[in-house]
Amino acid sequence: MTHQPSRTAIRNGLVVTASDELHADVLIEDGRIAAVAATGSTVAEGWSAGRTLDATGKYVLPGGVDAHTHMDFPFGGTFSSDDFETGTRAAAWGGTTTIVDFAVQTKGRALREGLDRWHAKADARCAVDYAFHMILSDVNEGTLKEMDLLVEEGISSFKLFMAYPGVFYSDDGQILRALQRGASNGGLIMTHAENGIAIDVLVEQALAAGRTDPRHHGEVRRALLEAEATHRAIQLARVAEAPLYVVHVSAEEAVAELAAARDKDLPVFGETCPQYLFLSTDNLAEPDFGGAKYVCSTPLRPREHQAALWRALRTDDLQVVSTDHCPFCFTGQKELGRGDFSKIPNGMPGVEHRMDLLHQAVVEGHLTRRRWIELACATPARMFGLYPKKGTLQPGSDADVVLYDPHAEQTLSAETHHMNVDYSAYEGKRITGRVETVLSRGETVIDRRTFTGRAGHGQYTPRGLCQLLR
Template sequence: MSGGRPFDLAVRGGRAVLPDGEAVVDIGVRDGLIAAIGRDLGPASRDLDARDRLVLPGGVDTHCHMDQPPWDGMATADDLASGTLSALCGGTTTVVPFAMQLRGASLAAAAADYHAKAAAKAHIDYNFHLILGDPTPEALDRDLPRLVAEGCTSIKIYMTYEGLKLDDGELLRVLDAARALGVLAMVHAENDACVRWLTEKLVGAGLTAMRHHAVSRPALGDREAAFRAIALSEIVEVPILVAHVSAAGVVEEIRRAQARGVPILAETCPQYLYLSSADLDRPGLEGAKCVCTPPPRTAVDQAAVLEGLRDGTLSIFSSDHSPWLFIDKLRHGGGFHTVPNGLPGIETRLALLFSDAVRGGHLSLADFVERTSTAPARIFGLAPRKGLLAVGSDADIVLWDPERAVTITNALLHHANDHTPYEGRAVRGWPVTTIAAGEVLWHEGRVTSRPGRGRFVPAGLPVRPADRPQSWLR
């Protein structure tokens, strides 16, 4: 110990997943950072007994929607206070939500608004993706370079949704700006014309039940859009990340591109493993709880997505937490085409994957940490500060009880939503202690956090294609 000063906190005797493998160790924390990792560390002001616990780096969720501006008169159920509280109780210690610029609005003003909200509300550390809904010269040439210099080094672009979608010419201009600045573009890849045409045909025929949501947004349309986004990125010679992959065909397109050396990254989310199109057909309007975009798909797609997550084709497992109150879904729920798209999942993301994929033998514990923490931190420029247990990294540490049996209910969760689509689902393995920057914020059912304690963490630039090592995608 430096100067013989005791650690502020010591996590003792847990089985930790470290960058070079698993080991039973103590972790000493000082001034919010991991100061030492080893056996029989010296005294600390506070000890946590981690025997019979897994000790993992805090989760990093790089796809979540909180505190977004009202959409058609509605706002997301979670603001940055309740959303980040829910995250930390689920074992996540860093989030990257979206600062959304709508058509006709200022990108700089959107980012400033989110900074102000997060500074007052966030329980845990954060960065922002910049949604470019209106790529004007002012946004691309003035606002974006300044925001990148301030540490927001990722953007998101949409190929669908009124008020957000970009045509191919706009996509090329934005990707060119991303290349010039060295930032990473996330792409929501759906064929907008296909969605609009099918929705019009279905509604015209009176086919508005929730199950038709999946019909209106077919997997083939996602595959075409993903292929087009990849092709445009190849033309511009810039990496992209294909967001929320739901379909086997999209996994195949990404794998084909990666096989020929194209720097394509991708993520998937819990709803594409643990919900299916059959859930849209739940009795009454219960299927509205499972309406998200892209929609949940078939068992064949679920298997392909899981294999893509297993073999690394899909680098990141994020939540796409986008919670809408069920009462709002019902109020606007005359049919699938009027129900707000999105569902909650930030608190259940890690437990679902741990229970099903780790305990089920599909992912190793190291793979679980890689997909949910290390890879998102690395890809979005937050490592080594975030995403791993290493001396000098932030002391973001989660203790898991790998045998804890939990039945998910909405009453158990800490979001501000009135439902979870995973109501009644049994899982085994649960995060029981969350430590962020050396502070114990969640321990055995008790929250000791406070809004506004989270900090903005500036992100570094992702690796450029010309400079990337061959292992960059993995």
């Protein structure tokens, strides 16, 4: 491993954070941001550094924080095709320098056992920094007590599923108990909001009627059943007097539930994902079982829903864009559902393209540059207790820095991506903007479009409590 100079200066770039845009130089010392000063100022001119990176014509950004990934994740009799090594390498290529992945509690077993299993998968394998949420599969007195201990240790968020009966599903009583515990220990409860009991009825009816193609996955997982579950989760959180974070919001009706709650000044938060912003049920209807590539839950929606999602990202009714990166290869994995859409593993690849797709949204006028960084870096870091260590460029922050070329053009393709999956959800899509160089805690992991990082560079990062709560 080459030792990096302890002082690095990044000069002549446009520094973009959630709060500011300025032509500034950035000084890095021992893996942290030491100073930010206006380009050409006497302060910046006076720096001596062992290494200088020229960012002329480039943006200088905080590394991305992807708060929703599933590496090496068990689902539908198989595992997601990216492990922590391949998945975090792809994240680095896409300018994401921190992931928050989901450790899974096995029903009937201790949270700690699940957490230990995820540490064994991730530790010494990650190319970028990582943290964990905990999936609760079983809410009882024992697991509620364990939640308190995990919060103290830096696992400060817990996900419950209103979907997938018989797998991860929690009923309203279990969700209420978890919310009450979160209200007392400071942990943030996250929900996958879909009415899984009702969806299973519609799945059974569709299959009985011979509707087996991937597009029917989207049809049975009705937008109204996402909205109903979102509404119910919000009311349970109100009863518990607890904050709530709703993952992968895809439907206009669900956005309306979040907006109504936030209009009442309730501590309710939501994320969406690039697939819901750029893809639709048209993709699920691709011929020759091609729609299976796009099967994820919540499902892709008709294109009309996209305007509501973009608007919510601008008005702060949605605060975060994560990927829900959970890839399965088309060959041998997605194909498990030929003849029965309910057997298609749910999940899509995305960790490599989030920053670029959101920059494309800037190019197209959906978002400002600062809002891009707010959604992709700063707010996920604040939401999950990582700020200002992550998500910004200020003295004391980790030197997770991206040099971004806003004018470079690229075409997304499975031939050129670095995720361990045999298709691209955005095959052939042309976009403007590209990651050039990435530093993780001051160490170069992408050097002018060459991977120079290594498995094991990434450190486990314990988290504090949600920083968006009054």
